[in-house]
Amino acid sequence: MARSKFSLRSRVFFSMILLVVMTSLLILGATFYQYYSQSDDYNLRRLERKETQVKNHLSYILDRDDAFNTIGEKQLDFYEIFESIALIHKVEYALFSLEGVPYFYSYVKTENMDQDQQLDPKITQELLLNERQRIAIQNEQERGRFQSSYSVLFDTNKQPYAILYFPYFEDVSFSTTELNTFLMRLFQIYFFMLLVAIIIAYFISSYMTRPLETIRARIDRTGLLKGNEKIYISNASKEVDSLVNSYNSMLDALEESIAKLARSEREQAWQEMAKQVAHEIKNPLTPMRLTIQSFQQRFDPEDPKINQKVMDFSKIMIEQIDTMSRVATAFSNFATLPKLVVETEDIVEITRLSIDIFEPGIIQYSSSEEQILWDIDRTQWIRIMTNLVQNAIQAVPQEREPQIQVRIQKEILGLRIEIEDNGLGISAENIDKIFEPNFTTKTGGMGLGLAIVKNSIDSLGGSIHYETEQDCGTKFIIQLKK
Known part of the structure; x- marks a missing residue:
């Protein structure tokens, strides 16, 4: 079964449409990538900013009351202060001793805290050995992507006195709404661009292949016994101009061959006539x-x-x-x-x-x-x-x-x-x-x-x-x- 062939005009047309579609898809992919990169960067910086605010607030309170070394003993006295910090900054956090014993949970009442809520010793050990003395963990939960950080708190003498646990749920609802709105507008623009591209591609492909159609039509009419005409195309590309010149040169050679063939046919006709006459007489x-x-x-x-x-x-x-x-x-x-x-x-x-x-x-x-x-x-x-x-x-x-x-x-x-x-x-x-x-x-x-x-x-x-x-x-x- 012969394989169907696309015309040059169709190939040019579909190539231009494919180019527009591929460009649109690449831009769309880059948009998604940029959105998620910016979202990750925003949430990471927001986590660090909130964490820094809580650290500074805690440092201020404990320094004021000179309680860096007595926080474990006075945790009940500081409970309301620690809770107010959570309310002021609208965050949840927890404080642990350097050994992982809980001092305060903003989301767990003091009387409900027990030894099961101590930090994992592996986390405590990794945190103290870490150069930055801070680690961050990411995981997915039903509410969305969840980030948490563990960092060592230092007093005014640069001595560690506690571990801060800072949980953070990424809020992407607003960004997602913005992204959906942006994508809707982008799709509308791309749809309009695609329609314009189809129209432009149609006219460009027609313009590019019109000289070739002229050449094809002339070649179809070319023959030994036909009045062959040369092709003259204005504003043709270099490739088409070379093709036209080759065709016109071929016509010159063909006309010369036709003249030679005519002379040969006349001579042959005389020979055939002589044979026929001789046969008719004989x-x-x-x-x-x-x-x-x-x-x-x-x-x-x-x-x-x-x-x-x-x-x-x-x-x-x-x-x-x-x-x-x-x-x-x-x-x-x-x-x-x-x-x-x-x-x-x-x-x-x-x-x-x-x-x-x-x-x-x-x-x-x-x-x-x-x-x-x-x-x-x-x-x-x-x-x-x-x-x-x-x-x-x-x-x-x-x-x-x-x-x-x-x-x-x-x-x-x-x-x-x-x-x-x-x-x-x-x-x-x-x-x-x-x-x-x-x-x-x-x-x-x-x-x-x-x-x-x-x-x-x-x-x-x-x-x-x-x-x-x-x-x-x-x-x-x-x-x-x-």
């Missing part, structure tokens, strides 16, 4: 020679019908001589072979006269009616029948007795004329060549007989075909229409 000579020899052998001065036989003999010879004379006259006048002169004739009688010049006894002639009047060219019909009968006789091998049958049958729509022999038939390799000029299976002759016969019958508005059987013979059938 064709009746053999049966004329046989007729003269036969008449000479059968001539009997004492025969009471001698006068009638001489008259018939003279009539046959005059018909053949007139045919050769017309051919010679046509050639001498540099014209074609004798022009068609159609008259109403008795085709039964003309056919009988055509075959009477051949050896008696080998041709069986029959007609459905004694007289059939038909519009034909008398001279041309004699040539047709002479050619076909002579070919039929020559198709019979020497070891066989020739049996040639010529039949005329009048039908409703016209005439059917059959010339049948008992020869060897036409071989398979020659079936398609039988009516070609210069084709022959004989050692002599120029192979123009059947080609001339076919052209002559065509000029009479008829047709000819044949039926053949190997080693049994061939039947040529002529159909003449009313």
Whole structure:
């Protein structure tokens, strides 16, 4: 199955649309990436900012009361202060000792705190060994992405006194709303851009391929027998201009070749005419020679019908001589072979006269009616029948007795004329060549007989075909229409 091919115009059009779509997708992807990057950065900075505010507030309170070293002992005294810090900054946090013992939970009452809420020793150890003495943890929960930080708190003497736990839920509701609004506007803009891109791509692809369409149309009209025109395209690209120049150069070479071909065809036409004329003149000579020899052998001065036989003999010879004379006259006048002169004739009688010049006894002639009047060219019909009968006789091998049958049958729509022999038939390799000029299976002759016969019958508005059987013979059938 042949693979379908896209035109250059379609390729240019779809390439431009694909470029716009790919660009839009890349911008959309970059927008999402930028949004999430900014969101992460914003929440991280917000976490650090809130954490710093709580640290500063705690440091201020404990420094004021000189309670850095007694926070574990006075945690109940500071409970309301620690809780107010959570309310002021609107955050949740927790304080632990350096060993991980809880001092304060903003989200757990003091009486509910127990040893199970101590820090994991691994976190405490990692925190104290960390260079920044701060670690941050991220995980996903049902409420959204959750971040938490653990950091060591220092007093005014840079001595650690507690661990601050700071949980933080990222609030992305506002950002998500903004993103959805932005994407909706972006989609509207991209949809409009896509429509504009389709229109622009259509006109650009049409503009780019119009010169190629012009070239294609001219190439389709280019031929040996056509009036070929050169292509002139203004404002063409360098590539198209090169193609146009190549086409115009090819036309110049083609015109030169056409001129050479015309000269060659004229010379060949003269050669073919000479062969055809020679064939037309030579064709009746053999049966004329046989007729003269036969008449000479059968001539009997004492025969009471001698006068009638001489008259018939003279009539046959005059018909053949007139045919050769017309051919010679046509050639001498540099014209074609004798022009068609159609008259109403008795085709039964003309056919009988055509075959009477051949050896008696080998041709069986029959007609459905004694007289059939038909519009034909008398001279041309004699040539047709002479050619076909002579070919039929020559198709019979020497070891066989020739049996040639010529039949005329009048039908409703016209005439059917059959010339049948008992020869060897036409071989398979020659079936398609039988009516070609210069084709022959004989050692002599120029192979123009059947080609001339076919052209002559065509000029009479008829047709000819044949039926053949190997080693049994061939039947040529002529159909003449009313």
